[in-house]
Every structure is written in structure tokens, then in C-alpha cells.
Amino acid sequence: xxxxxxxxxxxxxxxxxxxxxxxxxxxxxxxxxxxxxxxxxxxxxxxxxxxxxxxxxxxxxxxxxxxxxxxxxxxxxxxxxxxxxxxxxxxxxxxxxxxxxxxxxxxxxxxxxx
Amino acid sequence: xxxxxxxxxxxxxxxxxxxxxxxxxxxxxxxxxxxxxxxxxxxxxxxxxxxxxxxxxxxxxxxxxxxxxxxxxxxxxxxxxxxxxxxxxxxxxxxxxxxxxxxxxxxxxxxxxx
Numbered sequence: 001x002x003x004x005x006x007x008x009x010x011x012x013x014x015x016x017x018x019x020x021x022x023x024x025x026x027x028x029x030x031x032x033x034x035x036x037x038x039x040x041x042x043x044x045x046x047x048x049x050x051x052x053x054x055x056x057x058x059x060x061x062x063x064x065x066x067x068x069x070x071x072x073x074x075x076x077x078x079x080x081x082x083x084x085x086x087x088x089x090x091x092x093x094x095x096x097x098x099x100x101x102x103x104x105x106x107x108x109x110x111x112x113x114x
Numbered sequence: 115x116x117x118x119x120x121x122x123x124x125x126x127x128x129x130x131x132x133x134x135x136x137x138x139x140x141x142x143x144x145x146x147x148x149x150x151x152x153x154x155x156x157x158x159x160x161x162x163x164x165x166x167x168x169x170x171x172x173x174x175x176x177x178x179x180x181x182x183x184x185x186x187x188x189x190x191x192x193x194x195x196x197x198x199x200x201x202x203x204x205x206x207x208x209x210x211x212x213x214x215x216x217x218x219x220x221x222x223x224x225x226x227x228x
Contacts, residue, residue, distance in 0.1 A: 009154070043204055043219030043222060044157075044217070044219040045219070090156065102159070102217065103159070104156050104157040106154070
């Protein structure tokens with residue numbers, strides 16, 4: 001069975017500060033890992049996806065995530081937060097890379113302070 | 115190209131009633147997924163339909179059911195509503211490609227059970 005744990009249900013950063021959203025995974029096979037973002041009153045959008053091609057994955061809107069097998073982590077970062085980044089972020093894992101087998105974390109609500 | 119559309123946007127029911135939620139996938143997508151997003155619980159996988167058949171279901175009681183129509187649209191039915199069924203219900207669709215599969219989400223139906 002696979003699972004992801006997102007540490008911190010709420011994270012607040014100042015505009016221009018570093019964004020760090022934490023995700024740890026549990027998997028018996030090499031995992032495929034995803035980050036999704038949900039803006040208010042909208043569905044989820046794919047930010048980035050790790051498929052073992054490279055440990056550092058760059059996504060949309062300046063976000064990136066680094067796969068660290070030794071730490072079983074896939075944390076999401078952005079060097080400088082923007083007000084428009086305020087949203088809920090979900091980490092997800094799949095054993096095959098297929099969307100049909102996604103297991104989501106409980107989400108982290110990011111607040112960006114002016 | 116139209117995205118995944120869900121209706122209604124909001125639905126208010128009382129305990130014991132039935133709720134019907136609808137989803138239209140992106141044109142050309144044959145798979146439809148339903149998720150429940152309850153407050154503080156993240157996304158929980160409910161059901162997966164592909165080519166008109168139920169392919170998988172999550173850990174939910176049988177009063178959660180659905181179907182997929184020949185045009186690949188889908189309905190989620192929740193019978194004998196309970197207060198804890200109050201949540202945002204998200205529908206997602208994907209194509210049948212097995213590689214690089216990506217989920218596209220709708221904006222959801224907010225179900226409130228009073």
C-alpha cells in the first residue's frame with residue numbers, strides 16, 4: 001500500500017519569502033509522486049510530477065520539488081511567494097504513474113501575507 | 115476546449131434524502147473518477163468508471179453509487195444521506211492512454227446535509 005503524509009495543514013509565508021510544503025511518502029515500490037494545487041472554488045490542477053527521470057522536478061508557476069529517496073520525501077518549494085500562490089496544495093502518490101491509482105495527502109493550505 | 119463540468123455547484127439536502135451529482139468529462143476522455151473532499155480529510159477516492167463500467171471503488175458504503183453513460187458522462191448517487199456526507203465532491207477525467215496519464219478536475223459540487 002502507498003500513502004503520503006503532508007506535514008502542516010496550514011502554512012503562512014510573507015510575500016517574497018521561500019515557500020516550503022512538506023510531503024513524505026510510503027511505498028513498497030518506486031513511486032510516482034505528484035503535487036496538485038487547488039485554487040478557491042476550483043478543481044485541482046497538476047503542478048508537477050516525478051517519474052524517476054530526474055530527482056529535481058520543475059513545475060508550473062515557479063514551483064519545483066526534489067525527490068529524496070533516503071528521506072522518503074518530495075517537498076514542494078518556490079523561492080519567492082506571490083499573493084496568487086495562496087491555495088491548497090495536495091501531494092499524491094501512484095505505484096504506476098497512472099492517474100487511476102492516485103492516493104492523495106490531506107492537503108496544506110498556503111496563506112501568503114502581504 | 116471545455117473542461118470537466120459538474121452540476122449542481124451547490125446542493126442542500128436533509129438527512130435521509132438522496133443526492134444526485136453529475137459530471138461531464140473532457141471530450142475524448144473515457145475515464146471518470148469521483149472523490150470526496152471532506153473538511154480536514156483531504157481527497158478520498160470514491161469511484162472510477164471507464165467505458166461505462168465501474169472499475170474500482172474506494173472504502174465507502176454501498177449507499178454511494180453511480181454510473182457512466184454512453185457519452186461518458188457520469189452520475190454519483192448518495193442514498194440515505196448522513197450529516198457526515200457533507201463535503202465537496204470532485205469529479206475528474208482522463209484519457210485511456212496508459213502513459214503520462216493526467217487527471218483533469220472539475221470545480222466540484224458542494225453538498226450540505228442538514
